[in-house]
Amino acid sequence: MKFFFALSRLFDYINTKVGQTVIWLTLIVVLVSATNAVIRKIFSVSSNAWLELQWYLFGAIFLLAAGYTFLRNEHVRVDVLAQRLPRRTQIKIEIFGVIFFLLPACCLIFWLSIPFFYQSFILNxxxxxTGGLIRWPVKLLIPVGFFLLILAGISHLIKCIGYLRGLCPDPMARPEGKSAEEELAEEILHQAELDGKAPQGIVSPGQQDEVR
Structure with a gap:
């Protein structure tokens, strides 16, 4: 497994560097959007290029940071039943989902998006x-983004298998801090305790981990 763990670390490194770089695009898109709005309101001047740049930057943030978001386990989960199961069972469900849903879908989109980008590039x-931007750079984001998500999925799969074999820590644990949902749940519990009427059947995320 040493080779696979090394591969996992490499994939994580790539997604981390890309994700930490893409984060700054959020600031840029805010500045572009604000500048465009101010110029439009004050001078009654608008530019399709600036508007499309906002869309391009948003697309870059969404697609290029998808792998990094998956790596940090910050993506949205619609989890109704699995959260009540033992952690090892959750990991097995995770492996099933990665193998039969995530990777096939990402590989299919990656494969289909290459000719989509290539045709746009050849035709320039x-x-x-009027005054809009060239299209192929934003279309290039699709295969690149899904390739990064494939790397994140493979890395996650390796870590899940390693966890089941007792060779690595829990891959579904958040690396640091708490999510907004966890903070909200703890705040609700805290407020209920202050009111002296804590709701039955609700436990904090930390207590859930202790139960597991």
Missing amino acids: EHSSN
């Missing part, structure tokens, strides 16, 4: 809007 496709 431009926006149909």
